Amino acid sequence: MALMLFLCVSVILATTIGSSGLSLLDLDPATIWMLLFDYRLPRVLAAVLVGAGLAAAGAAMQGLFRNSMADPYIIGTSSGGALGAAASIVFLAGAGIPVFAFVGATASTIVVYLISRRDGRVGVETLLLSGIAVSLFLASLLSLLMYIAGQSLHQIVFWLMGGFWNISWDDVGIASVILIGCFGLFLCGRDLNVISLGDEDAVHLGVDVERLKVALLLISSFITGIAVSVAGAIGFIGLITPHVMRLIVGPDHRVLIPASMMAGAILLLWADTFARTLFPSEIPVGIVTSFFGAPFFIYLLRSRTRT
Amino acid sequence: MTADMLRAEDLDVGYGDTKVLESVSLAVNEGSFIGILGPNGCGKTTLLRTLSRILRPEEGTVSLDGREIADYSVRDLATRLGVVPQETGVPFAFTVREIVLMGRHPYLGPLSSLKEEDYAICRRAMEQTSTVHLADRLITEISGGERQRVLIARALAQQPKVLLLDEPTSHLDISHQIEVLSIIRGLTPRVTVIGVFHDLNLAACFCDRIVLMEKGRVVAAGAPEEVLTAGAINQVFGVGMMVRTHPLTGRPYLVPRYDAAPTANGGGLHVHIVCGGGTGAETMYALSARGYRLTAGVLSANDSDCTTAGALGIEVIGEPPFAPVSPASSAAYARLLDGADAVVVTEMPVGAGNISNLRALTGRQGLPIFVLAPSGTPFSERDYTGGEATAIFSTLCRDGAVAVRSVPELLEKLGDLAAVGE
The missing domain is CATH 3.40.50.450 (Rossmann fold)
Structure with a gap:
């Protein structure tokens, strides 16, 4: 509840903080309206949705992989998305980047899943390792694209860092689908609790483990794919948020997933607000999340209470 | 014949090309406590995993309560069959209460919440296993013996008709072994129990029937004193044993002979x-x-x-x-x-x-x-x-x-x- 309240306050505050260097009071109402409603609010809402989605997917992946080091990109989503976006930039001059990123992200997840599948079963360790292998392979293709990109290298690098430039209400509309995915993950919460004890234990407790894995991977890659297509591969939100929230609210996914969504939304919103106001010119939000996220994560590792 | 709570017929189970079980049959009476014994690698755990449907047999069937387990849904099976694993590595810090409540999982839908009845069942399961005092402790911070009891409580919360245990005492010291087995013994005859054991004497003391396995086959099945003979143990384990009657329990107990080939003439x-x-x-x-x-x-x-x-x-x-x-x-x-x-x-x-x-x-x-x-x-x-x-x-x-x-x-x-x- 406190998180919910804090999120609402954050949305209002973030909307009113700007980098235009102008006080809102100096402007006429029409301009204020345009500035707030057409530029800042969509951006704020997109950050909220993406942050919530990444955190929820991260919580689900950590539960599925029984490892609090897992993140939503672990099954190849970010490298797939990046490759899709880069391909669009290099070959199509940047047309349809979100579509390509989404397709790349989800396709790579499906490939990882199919590689790991044996006799109708997917081992969690195999999934993890093939995720890493596929990511590395896609990263090499990405490097190749960047090498031959020439003029558009700058654009690829910018995209890779992740950010919320030029967010329109259309993007918010796309990003709002994330909420459906999050609700799906929330429904799997009880199953996630059980599967985090181990596959066989989960079967004994009445969970259809293989179906659950497919559902979790699909929903997570769907959420992450949309997030990547809207804002690029923003790191650390999906890793840190569930981790921190697990320390605070405990490992029960029915609480952990909603709590992570709120916290992820707040974190990414403030990270984006900093990204666009801290310096005279805006910096990619991915830099902000990693810059603050990594040291914070190290701090957490060394002072864990309830892990 | 429907008195058998669990019945396995001519099970053949293999991993890839290696046969692990060959035409294993088993009939377990309702309310009895069966101990499966045998040397390492004889297929005991594989048998248990087949009975709990983790493994599908290549040949043969397993039926539970008069119905083939393949016909049960995952959820239905979990309301009839509880499994206590050898050791669970729980990566996240669930409390003991949360773990036991997970035993109610097969009875719950994704949106339904736990009812008073569920809490009552879990409380009873924890009382039966003397784990009530652990309820608020973290599963990651309690001892092996306590964790084993918590896992039994979780299985009991499923209200199963059959309980399978995979070496439930192998990580425990002697006092916890006896404590855990006494708890399990106390569950019968309401629950039918099948356990894999390493300790011949504990199995002989607590089980109604013993199934002795060797190289993927059942070599003997029956009352402890019928199965645990010096000859059978020597055949299966290759160890000379003296079989005696325990002076207090009247059950057979076995002592290794420690025969050594003469080192000098x-x-x-x-x-x-x-x-x-x-x-x-x-x-x-x-x-x-x-x-x-x-x-x-x-x-x-x-x-x-x-x-x-x-x-x-x-x-x-x-x-x-x-x-x-x-x-x-x-x-x-x-x-x-x-x-x-x-x-x-x-x-x-x-x-x-x-x-x-x-x-x-x-x-x-x-x-x-x-x-x-x-x-x-x-x-x-x-x-x-x-x-x-x-x-x-x-x-x-x-x-x-x-x-x-x-x-x-x-x-x-x-x-x-x-x-x-x-």
Whole structure:
């Protein structure tokens, strides 16, 4: 509840903080309206949705992989998305980047899943390792694209860092689908609790483990794919948020997933607000999340209470 | 025949090309406690995993409560069959209560919340397993024995008709082993229990029936005293065992013989051992391991040394319990002494029943006599003959008997003797 309240306050505050260097009071109402409603609010809402989605997917992946080091990109989503976006930039001059990123992200997840599948079963360790292998392979293709990109290298690098430039209400509309995915993950919460004890234990407790894995991977890659297509591969939100929230609210996914969504939304919103106001010119939000996220994560590792 | 709660018929199970189970059949009566025993790699755990539908058999069927397990939905099966794994590595810090409540999972939909009834069932499961006091502790921070009990509580919260346990006591110390097994025993007959065990004696003590497995097959099934015979254990485990009846439980219990192939041939020396009341066991075992030709006596048939000698294959002159030494036995004893190369007298108490064993030793010139006295108790304190035994000991010592403080020292002295003989 406190998180919910804090999120609402954050949305209002973030909307009113700007980098235009102008006080809102100096402007006429029409301009204020345009500035707030057409530029800042969509951006704020997109950050909220993406942050919530990444955190929820991260919580689900950590539960599925029984490892609090897992993140939503672990099954190849970010490298797939990046490759899709880069391909669009290099070959199509940047047309349809979100579509390509989404397709790349989800396709790579499906490939990882199919590689790991044996006799109708997917081992969690195999999934993890093939995720890493596929990511590395896609990263090499990405490097190749960047090498031959020439003029558009700058654009690829910018995209890779992740950010919320030029967010329109259309993007918010796309990003709002994330909420459906999050609700799906929330429904799997009880199953996630059980599967985090181990596959066989989960079967004994009445969970259809293989179906659950497919559902979790699909929903997570769907959420992450949309997030990547809207804002690029923003790191650390999906890793840190569930981790921190697990320390605070405990490992029960029915609480952990909603709590992570709120916290992820707040974190990414403030990270984006900093990204666009801290310096005279805006910096990619991915830099902000990693810059603050990594040291914070190290701090957490060394002072864990309830892990 | 529907009295069988769980029934496996002609199961063939394999991993890839390797067959792990071959035509294994099993019928478990409702309310009984079955122990599956067998050496490592004999397929015990595979059988359990097949019964719980983790593994699909290539051939054969498993039926539970009159219905094939393949026909149950995952959820339905979990309401009838509970499994306690060997050890669960829980990566996240769930509380014990949260873990036990997960036992209610098969009864809950994704959106339904736990009802008062669910909490009551879990509370009862925790009471049965004495884990109530652990409810708020973290599963990652309790001991192995406690965790095992919590996992049993979780399985009980499923309200299963059948409970499968995979070596539930293998990580526990002896007191927790007994505690956990007593808890499990207490669940029957409401729950039918099938457990895989390593400890033959615990299984013999707690289980109604034993299934003995070897190389993927069932070699024997039945009551503990029918299955756990020295012959069967030797066949399956390749270990010599002595099977006894436990004096308190009346169940069979098994003690390894620790048979060792003779490490030396003893130089063909014939050693006669005069012992009694359990004082001769260590000596007899040590000497027989060195390959000496041994005889013992005269011993009462209910003397534990007589049992030991019999188990070691040592020739004994025995008398029925409480009977005095008969003339025939005395004569046989004298004949053995005539042929013996050495005599060992252990630190036995001497009374009217065995004083004749000592009398016969006096005046035998040239027969080396070793008097073993590890504890160093004076003869007079184990002399129940009013001084005669002490007197004989003095005579023997004066005539050259050698006092020996320990069995290793005895082995050394006998070794010297054997060397001289050669």
